[in-house]
Amino acid sequence: MQTVYLSLGSNIGDKQAYLQEAVNLLGQNSAILIEKKSKVYQTSPVGGVPQDDFVNIALKLSTTLEAESLLEVIHDIEGKLNRVRAIHWGPRTIDIDILFYGTEKFREEHLTVPHKELFNRLFVLIPLMDILEEGFEYETQVKQAISKLEGKGQKIIEIPEEKTARKRIENAVRDILTAVGENPEREGLLETPERVAKMYEEILSSQKLTAFEEYKLFKIEATEQNQTILIKDIPFYSMCEHHMLPFFGKANVAYIPKDGNIIGLSKIPRLINYVSRKLSVQENITRDIAEILNDILQPKGVAVVVEARHMCIEMRGVKKGNSQTRTSFFSGEFEENRETRLEFLESLT
Numbered sequence: 001m002q003t004v005y006l007s008l009g010s011n012i013g014d015k016q017a018y019l020q021e022a023v024n025l026l027g028q029n030s031a032i033l034i035e036k037k038s039k040v041y042q043t044s045p046v047g048g049v050p051q052d053d054f055v056n057i058a059l060k061l062s063t064t065l066e067a068e069s070l071l072e073v074i075h076d077i078e079g080k081l082n083r084v085r086a087i088h089w090g091p092r093t094i095d096i097d098i099l100f101y102g103t104e105k106f107r108e109e110h111l112t113v114p115h116k117e118l119f120n121r122l123f124v125l126i127p128l129m130d131i132l133e134e135g136f137e138y139e140t141q142v143k144q145a146i147s148k149l150e151g152k153g154q155k156i157i158e159i160p161e162e163k164t165a166r167k168r169i170e171n172a173v174r175d176i177l178t179a180v181g182e183n184p185e186r187e188g189l190l191e192t193p194e195r196v197a198k199m200y201e202e203i204l205s206s207q208k209l210t211a212f213e214e215y216k217l218f219k220i221e222a223t224e225q226n227q228t229i230l231i232k233d234i235p236f237y238s239m240c241e242h243h244m245l246p247f248f249g250k251a252n253v254a255y256i257p258k259d260g261n262i263i264g265l266s267k268i269p270r271l272i273n274y275v276s277r278k279l280s281v282q283e284n285i286t287r288d289i290a291e292i293l294n295d296i297l298q299p300k301g302v303a304v305v306v307e308a309r310h311m312c313i314e315m316r317g318v319k320k321g322n323s324q325t326r327t328s329f330f331s332g333e334f335e336e337n338r339e340t341r342l343e344f345l346e347s348l349t
């Protein structure tokens with residue numbers, strides 16, 4: 001087990017949401033335990049590129065991953081969160097740097113630890129100081145670097161916890177508990193607001209993402225003959241925007257490629273996650289899947305059928321248990337050609 005310190009920064013889109021999503025994705029890795037998270041800081045950009053302010057945090061982890069594998073996990077998360085490497089030290093949705101990997105040293109171009117800019121960056125050192133273990137080998141060096149850099153004009157402003165999304169949800173949940181006649185201070189409910197806030201972060205995690213970018217296109221040989229690619233029974237969970245209650249079920253997606261353009265098969269379930277992890281309605285999810293696939297692939301046709309159970313129907317109102325709602329969306333060949341559409345529908349039965 002190794003203790004690792006990371007620095008995270010974001011300055012595009014909903015910066016705090018990108019940081020939180022990166023923390024969630026790190027935490028979902030079974031070889032990583034997040035031990036401490038620093039306060040959240042708004043920082044002026046360093047490095048000469050004119051750009052928006054950053055939000056920076058630091059994390060302390062325990063991990064069984066080797067440093068190289070941890071770097072791979074980090075690159076994977078950066079990719080998932082739409083990180084584009086365009087300008088050196090330029091704007092980014094997310095940047096994750098390994099500051100320390102225990103006290104080990106690495107001197108490779110692709111992995112330099114301790115991080116080579118660490119002691120020159122106040123936006124890294126101030127969050128790091130929040131979580132640094134007392135007596136850690138580099139503690140004195142970190143403190144000396146902070147005193148050297150402070151007062152040199154870099155703006156580092158702590159964002160009060162009360163303003164973070166998580167705290168705002170926690171406070172709102174406490175209000176709801178009180179309003180429904182509960183006592184948020186009773187033993188069983190003490191940690192409920194925090195759990196609910198974390199749950200919303202997870203199940204509504206695409207709410208603040210700007211676009212679905214987590215895909216790679218491939219080419220196959222284009223043929224005269226139409227070939228249908230069908231992925232059936234992809235499970236999904238979403239939250240209805242009318243009652244904030246779950247609806248969940250299965251999505252079936254088919255497309256007919258044009259010019260040999262295809263998408264990695266695992267990306268379709270990722271697309272389903274992307275459209276469903278937000279407040280929505282089943283009709284929108286169905287249409288969004290089809291429209292995004294049309295945008296990405298410009299195929300000859302797309303067919304989407306979604307079947308779901310809605311807790312807003314089963315638990316409240318008409319209380320019709322176990323009913324299924326089916327929605328479909330067809331475009332291109334699936335819309336124009338009855339045979340193709342029927343063939344797709346038959347393959348679902």
Ligand SMILES: Nc1ncnc2c1ncn2[C@@H]1O[C@H](COP(=O)(O)OP(=O)(O)OP(=O)(O)O)[C@@H](O)[C@H]1O
Pocket residue numbers: 071085087088089090095096097098099108109110111112113114115116117
């Ligand atoms: N300690 C480290 N943590 C993360 N990446 C590292 C580290 N040392 C070297 N690298 C390498 O740095 C490369 C460039 O990373 P990145 O694109 O995030 O740079 P940057 O954000 O422009 O600059 P910086 O890493 O100084 O913030 C990565 O491909 C990575 O392999």
Ligand SMILES: Nc1nc2c(c(=O)[nH]1)N=C(CO)CN2
Pocket residue numbers: 008009010043044045046047053054055056089090095123
């Ligand atoms: N304030 C701030 N400035 C930066 C940051 C950052 O995270 N915060 N990251 C950079 C490249 O890694 C370049 N400049």
